[in-house]
Amino acid sequence: MTLKLYSYPRSSASYRVRIALHHKGLPFEIEPIDLLAGDQKKREFLELNPQGVLPTLVDGPVVISQSLAAIEYLEERHPRPPLLPERASDRARVRQLALVVACEIHPLQNLGVLRDLEEELGVAEPERRAWARGVIERGLQALEQLVARGPGGTFCHGSEPTLADLCLVPQLFNARRFECDLRHVPRLLEIEESCQHLEAFRNAAPEN
Numbered sequence: 001m002t003l004k005l006y007s008y009p010r011s012s013a014s015y016r017v018r019i020a021l022h023h024k025g026l027p028f029e030i031e032p033i034d035l036l037a038g039d040q041k042k043r044e045f046l047e048l049n050p051q052g053v054l055p056t057l058v059d060g061p062v063v064i065s066q067s068l069a070a071i072e073y074l075e076e077r078h079p080r081p082p083l084l085p086e087r088a089s090d091r092a093r094v095r096q097l098a099l100v101v102a103c104e105i106h107p108l109q110n111l112g113v114l115r116d117l118e119e120e121l122g123v124a125e126p127e128r129r130a131w132a133r134g135v136i137e138r139g140l141q142a143l144e145q146l147v148a149r150g151p152g153g154t155f156c157h158g159s160e161p162t163l164a165d166l167c168l169v170p171q172l173f174n175a176r177r178f179e180c181d182l183r184h185v186p187r188l189l190e191i192e193e194s195c196q197h198l199e200a201f202r203n204a205a206p207e208n
């Protein structure tokens with residue numbers, strides 16, 4: 001049965017899963033959900049994912065929300081080519097880098113939080129954008145340092161792309177949307193460039 005991904009081009013959490021699917025060469029269908037039109041809060045989608053956020057991966061009867069859970073599911077079901085290294089310590093390190101993005105940066109600059117800042121706290125657009133910018137810049141600068149402590153190589157952890165790169169590239173896409181200052185993260189930008197040479201990352205990009 002063909003995998004189905006509920007996705008929106010500029011949803012960075014969906015972008016992570018799209019890269020994983022392309023990386024593993026898995027055929028999949030996109031079910032478009034328009035986040036700006038609020039389709040994620042409509043009853044039909046909430047029945048699938050009560051959180052009302054993207055992405056959601058459907059594999060027959062299996063329905064998985066949370067991008068990292070979806071990617072690890074794909075990794076377990078289709079281990080080659082891998083997105084996590086062999087050694088436990090390396091896997092932990094890759095997950096650590098991925099979680100810096102997925103748990104510490106992305107949730108605070110996400111559409112839902114920015115909407116709450118506006119609707120519940122009356123924060124104006126320039127301040128909302130400045131908030132998001134600050135969160136992203138501080139988070140990426142910490143990530144830059146963490147990556148520098150690793151084994152080196154063209155990607156976040158060594159010479160093969162991993163889960164960490166799947167989180168980094170969409171986060172840099174968001175960083176540019178918020179006009180972040182990226183001068184302090186040269187290593188991350190080099191890694192992004194290495195990723196952009198790979199078809200999986202290019203095919204998964206929002207413009208495609």
Ligand SMILES: N[C@@H](CCC(=O)N[C@@H](CS)C(=O)NCC(=O)O)C(=O)O
Binds near residue numbers: 012054065066110112
């Ligand atoms: N931790 C979740 C994040 C999900 C998430 O926040 N998705 C965003 C798009 S990147 C969303 O659907 N936002 C819509 C909203 O908040 O209304 C994951 O990794 O899947």
